[in-house]
Amino acid sequence: MRNRKWLAVGMATALMIFTLTGCGSSGQDSASSSAETEESGAPASEDGAGQETASADEEKGNGEVVTLRMWGGVPPESGPQQACDDFNAQYADKGIQIEYERFVNDDTGNLKLETNLLSGTGVDIYVTYGLSVLQKRAEGDMALDLTELMERDGFDQKEYFGDMALAYYVDGKPYSVPTKLDQYGIVLNKTMFEEAGIDVPTEWTFDEFRQIAKQLTHGEGQDKVYGMFWNSQQDLTYLFTYLTAQTNGGDPMYLSETESAFMDPVVLKSVELINNMMNVDGSSPTHTDSVTQQLSQEGMFLTGKSAMTIGPWMIRSIKDLENYPHDFETAFAPYPVVEAGQRNYTQGGYGDLISINPKSEYIDEAWEFVKWYALEGMLPVAEGGRVPAANTYDAQAVTDAFLKGAEGIIDAETTKNILIAPADNYAVPSITAHGPEISQVVKEELEKIFIGEKTVEEGMADAKERADAILNE
Amino acid sequence: MKKENEKKRGLSRQAKTNLVGYSFILPNIIGVCAFTLFPMLFSLIISFTDWDYTKGIGNWNFIGIKNFITMWSDEWFTSALANTLIFVVGVVPTTVFLAMVLAAVIDKFCYAKLPVRMALFMPYVSNVVAVAIVWVMMYSPWGPFTRMVVALGVENPPQWLGDTKWALPAIMLMTVWSGVGYAVMIYTSAIQGLPKDVYEAADIDGAGEVAKFFRLTIPFLSPTTFFLIITTLISSFQVFAPIQIMTRGGPGTATNVLVYYIYTSAFTFYKMGYASAISWVLFVFLFIVTMIQWHGQKKWVSY
Amino acid sequence: MNKTIGRRNLSKSMLRLFWTVVLGLLAVTMITPFIWMLSASMKMPLDVMKLPIEWIPKYFYPDNYLKVWNIAGKGARDYHFGVAYANSLKIACINVLGSVLTSTLAGYAFAKIKFTGRNVLFLFYLATMMIPSQVTLIPKFVMFNKMGLMGTHLTLILPGMITITGTFLMRQYFMQIPDELRESARVDGANEYMIWARIMVPIAKPSMASLAIVVFLWNWNSYLEPLVFLSNWRMYTIPLALTNFIEESVTEYNLVMAAASSALIPAFVVFLLGQKFLVKGLVSGAVKG
Known part of the structure; x- marks a missing residue:
């Protein structure tokens, strides 16, 4: 013993x-x-210090099979897994296979991705969400300059993505291939609109929007139905920048590299609109409600507790009737503008920027996949609500994929107009100076405004002062 | 050869003791040197640079003590420092004292000791996200706190986590609540070592339970109390998870604490050099407080 | 005479009853998160966040567990939760064994053996706890990367073998134990190693048990370091597997809680095993005098 x-x-x-x-x-x-x-x-560790060992083993048995690893922020079941499976089937005899690894697109998830990029192992291809992040990664030698590969293969970004592709270059060089066309809008409950006798708007001003939200609000307490749900649990900057971008363009937070736009009249109007709906009209849950009750868009919109919300990133939940049972039809409308005739831009642009890790041992194979994915492999991802950016896809096929399994739940007409059909005047960002800090400043001030500690004017004036101090450091 | 032998034979008692002592701590020393010392020194060096970790190793500029100077005019830092001090002062004594009383009471005056101890430890065992969500719900307008305040006749009950004045105290209460079970367990294991005979002698003298608690239990548990004060102090100065899950530093900067700001600086603002500098300021704070405790213990800790 | 004793016993049991009720109430609040976890793990996604809290699910939905464990093809995909479970168990067990051993060794030396530089070394030990792990994360990453350990469990096991808190805890415990015990064993001809193994370790069981429980839980719940050091699902631990349930626009708390509830079982087992030692220690506890 x-x-x-x-x-x-x-x-x-x-x-x-x-x-x-x-x-x-x-x-x-x-x-x-x-x-x-x-x-x-560590007896059970079979993987080793990276993928190389594993793929090296496979090579022995299977001739020259290269297994690439792709990292993306989208859950595999939302399409990437299917896309990778398609690729693997198509390229089985060409010796390239791909494995998908999902990271959560938040602070820690990006930290995980970046440390793995720095260590040079485990990532061949990855997806970046947002131009400012891509810029960081290009500067930090985490993204491969694709110029050579593009020239070699005669891959002309302009041909597939139009002139807007140039907006996603860093220092004049392509470090990524855009794959997704981002278009945003107000997500609305068409059934509720019909019952209230309101047509789904195709153009509206802040006042009209506010009026409609008021009109759709009814009930009290737990049974209250709100006209709008400003999802302030998420990044608070989204709320006003999406409104502002329609008029001011792709840099709603900046006037220049050294001056923030927080006292711009359109910005002030946008913040005021949200604040009025939350705290004056009661046509949207307040920020405090949102925080203290952990309100989610799924919990509000898909249960019929709000007639509208911002989006459309909840497409997959809308289509998921098993987990989110509902029987109304969802439609989309453009964001409202301050006054008629001020729609100078369309809120949207390219997203899901796909890059190659410069430290990858299989750059040629990775490039093969990037081309395939961007130009022909994305239909499964479209089913998950992502519209391909390249013009090589048949518009009808994309619409069909997008709406697959959502007949009678998602309105086809407005989906096509708002989310799928490309516009020619996107609000493309060009300034990223101190982005995270500026966002943090304005988030804090917005919070103080929405919980009633400061007026819109005071809060935004403070935001501007603090932000400008950071920009001029 | 002969000389060496002589030396060996002459190995003093102290040298032998040293060898034995070092052999006991050898595995620990190796581990600390290999996995803690290097990262610490690295972060110290980095604190004098403008390093952004995405730029890779070596890609930094030495900027002297600039980081250490600018932080004092950085409102995020000063407010985080103030919040952290409030947090520590509120949480540490409450947790330790409450745990000592609970541990003693459970040991002496309680039926069903095991289930009670286990229940107290549950917050420590449960998933941290679950704990945070339950507390968010407790603080919601439908939770018991708001109801209690309303029942007392307050018309505009505080919004707790949505209120700049109440958010930090709300998180402090939750921290005490979820940390007390751990301290109770540590005390319980120490109480098992308490000398029965001394208590019996006190019983014969007719000492009351309260008197025995203050005159016997507290002094006997003092080494453990010292341990708990130091470790709770360190973990409170480094509070992070509940803030990240429940308020993300908000509303405004109401719950922005030092380590949350360090985290934000390093991984959101990409200012690793600055984050390291703040960490070293935090280190100095902690070290001073610990040294004061260390020297103070001689007065109240009885070994 | 009998009467007074009877009355005294009565008042004593009244006191006991009183405290039991008070502690019982406190205990009830402490288990709410646990109850909520169980309840949420059997709910439909939209019911999880409903307020006021529905403690008993309106629609009982145990399928969440089948989804998490990918039984009967219920899951949207294979979350590889079983692999993560095995990995977590492996790492936690190795680290508990290793760190309890190293802490008991070093704690004893720091408390009882008067070697040169003892206090300075010990303060240095404490100091290493004072730098938040968030800033040592990247240096650690750099180090493991240079060592070629990135992506392996050794990144968690090697540092996990040592805990400063544990060393501190054991030191404090041994400080309480009177020197006489050591001296008398010495007289009998035992050396330090024998004293440690035959006398000190048996006495220290209660503290070793609580240390083991705590170390197990730290490893079990550790998130940031595994997240950065491990990059492949085959290596993932439970907290990393939980990120599978974070969807793009919503977190599926029903699945998170089903997984987290499943993960509680080993924690319970460890706690109950540890409790046995916590109380058993009583026998050897009455040595101070």
Whole structure:
């Protein structure tokens, strides 16, 4: 009895010393010693220090199969897995296979991606969400300059994506291929609109929008139905920038590299609109409600507790009748503008910027996949609500994929007009100076405005002062 | 050869003791040096640079003590520092004292000790996200706190987590609540070592339970109390998870605490150098407080 | 005479009853998150966040567990939760064994063996706890990357073998134990190693048990470091597997809680095992005098 106990302790000691010495030696030769230490210390680890070892094993048995690893923020079941499966089927005899790894597109998820990019292992292809992030990654040598590969293969971005592709270059060079056409709008409950005798708007001003939201609001307490749900749980900057961008263009937070736009009249009007709907009309849950009750768009809109919300990133939930049962029809409308005739831009642009890790050992194969995915592989992803950016797709096929399984639940007409048909005047960002800090400043001030500690004027004036101080550091 | 032998034979008692002592702490020392010391020194060096970790190793500029100077005019830092101090002062003594009383009471005056202890430990076992969500719901307008306040006749009950004045105290209460079970467990294991005979002697002297608690239990538990004060202090200065899940520093900057700001600086603002500098300021704070405790313990900790 | 004793016993049990009720009430609040987890794990997604809280699910939906474990093809895909479960168990067990051992060794030395530089070394130990792990994350990453350990469990196991808090805890515990015990064993001819193994370790069982429980839970719930150091689902631990349930616009808390509830079982087992030692320690506890 006693002996057995000591045996256990002894083994633990031995194990520990083993692993400690193992690590000491591994400093010298990383490749071989990592395998060594794995054997001694971590019996169940089969993967090793990266994908190379695993794919190297496969190579032996299967001629020259290269297994690429693609990292994306979209859950695999929303389409990427199907796209990768399609690719694997098509390229099985060409010796390229791909495996999809999902990271959560938040602070920690991006940290995970970036450390893996820095370490050079495990990522061949990845997706970046947002131009400012791409810029960071290009500057940090985490994204491959695709100029050479594009020239070699005669891959002309302008041909497939139009002139707007140039807006996603960093320092005049392509570090990514845009794959998704982002178009945003107000998501609305068409059934509720019909019952109230309101036509689904194709053009509206802030006042008209506010009026309609008021009109659609009824009931009290737990049964209250709101006209609008400003999803302030999410990034608070979205709310006003989407409204502002229709008039002011792609840099709603900036006047220039050194001056913020928080006292711009359109910005002030946008914040005022949201504030009035939350705190004056009661046609939207307040920010406090949203935070203290953890309101979600699914919980509000898909249960019929709000007639409208911002979007359309909840397409997949709308189509998921098993988890979010509902029987109304969803339609889309453009964001309202301050006054008629001020729609200078369309809120939207390119997203899902796909890049290659410069440290990848399989750059040619990765490029093969990027081309395939951007130009022909995206239909499964369209089913998950992502519209391909390239003009190589048949518009009807995209619409069909987008609406697949949503007949009678999503209105086809407005989907096509608002989300799928491309516009020619997107609000494309060009300034990213101190982006995260500026966002943080305005988030804090917006919160103070929405919970009633500051007026719109005061809060935004403070935001401008703080932001400008940061911009002029 | 002969000389060496002589030396060996002459190995002093102290040297032998040293060898034995070092052999006991060797695994620990190796581990600390390998996995803690290097990252610490690295972060110290980085604190004098403008490093953005996405730029890769070595891609930094030394900027002297600029980080250490600019932080004092950075409102995010100063407010985070103030919030952290309030948090620590509120949480540490409450948790430790409450835990000591609870541990003693459970040990002496309680039926069903095991289930009670287990229940107290549940917040520590439960998933941190679940704990945070339950507390968000507790603080919601339908939760018990608002109802209680309304029942007391307050017309505009506070919005707790949605209120700049109440958000930090609300999180402090939750932290005490979820941390007390751990401290109770540590105390419980220490109470098992309390000398029975001394208590029996006190019983014969006719000492009351309260008197025994203050005169015997508290002094006997003082080494453990010292441990708990230091570790709770460190973990409170470094509070992070509940803030990140429940308020993300808001509303406004009401619950922005040091480590949350360090995290934001490093991974949202990409200012790793600045974040490291703040960490070292936090380190100095902690170290001073610990040193004061260390020297103070001689007065109240009885070994 | 008998009467007074009877009355005293009565008042004593009244006191006990009173405290039991008070502590019971407190205990009830403490288990609410646990109850909520269980309840949420059996709800439809939209019912999870409904207020006021529905403690008993309106629509009982145990399918969440089948989805998480991918049984009967219920899941939207295979979340590989079983793999993560096995990985977490492996890492937590190795680290509990390793760190309890190293802490008990070092804690004893810091408390009882008067070697040169003891206090300075110990303060240095404490100091290493004071730098928040958020800033040492990247240096650690750099280090493991150079060692070629990125993506392996050794990134969690090697540092996990040592805990400063544990060393501190054990030191404080041994400080309480009177020197006489050591001295008398010495007289009998035992060396430090024998004293440690035969006398100190048995006495220290209660503290070792609480340390083991705590270390297990730290490893079980650790998130940020595994997230950065592990990059492949085959290596993932439970907290990383939970991120599978974060959808693009919504987190599926019903699935998160089904997974988290499943993950509670080993934690319970460890706690109950530890409790046995916590109370058993009583026997050897009455040594101070």
